[in-house]
Amino acid sequence: MANIFDKLSGASKGVADMSKNASDTNNLKRKIAYEQERILEVMQEIGKHYYSNPNGDYTALCEDIDDRKRRINSMRNELQSIKGFRICSKCGTKFDEKYTFEFCGKCGAKLLSE
Ligand SMILES: [Zn+2]
Incomplete structure (x- = not known):
């Protein structure tokens, strides 16, 4: 009897790990999609402001986009590491x-750790 329970708990643990990975992946994909939508919105915002004031300062809005792009990049790296890959954020080598190794074998940039 004990053996069966051991097997059962072992099996359900494996399933839990797999579904955890799957939900992590879905979470990241959702967050990436959200950031991409926000980037489009901020770009529209810049467009509107620029139309009414071409000499305005749009640094903050542009920095917001850069921030979101960085976040998307690191989330993509995370996605890849869940799948068992790591991508150099600098040169894109997989x-x-x-x-x-901690550093990219091609360009020497630090790879994000899992
Ligand atoms: Zn590299």
């Missing part, structure tokens, strides 16, 4: 999970 490494599989066997590549354990």
Whole structure:
């Protein structure tokens, strides 16, 4: 009897891990989609302001977009690491999970750790 329960709990643990990965992936995809929508909105905002005031200062709005793009980048990296890949955020080289070095083998940038 004990054996069966061991097997059952082992199996359900595996399923829980898998669905955790799947929900992490979905979460990240949702967040990336959200940031992409926000970038479009901010761009529209800039367009409207620029139309009425071409000499205005749009630095803050542009920085907001840059921030969101950075966030999207690191979330994409996270997505890849869930799938077992790591991508260099600088040159875009892809490494599989066997590549354990801290720095990109191509450009030397620091790879984001999992
Ligand atoms: Zn690189």
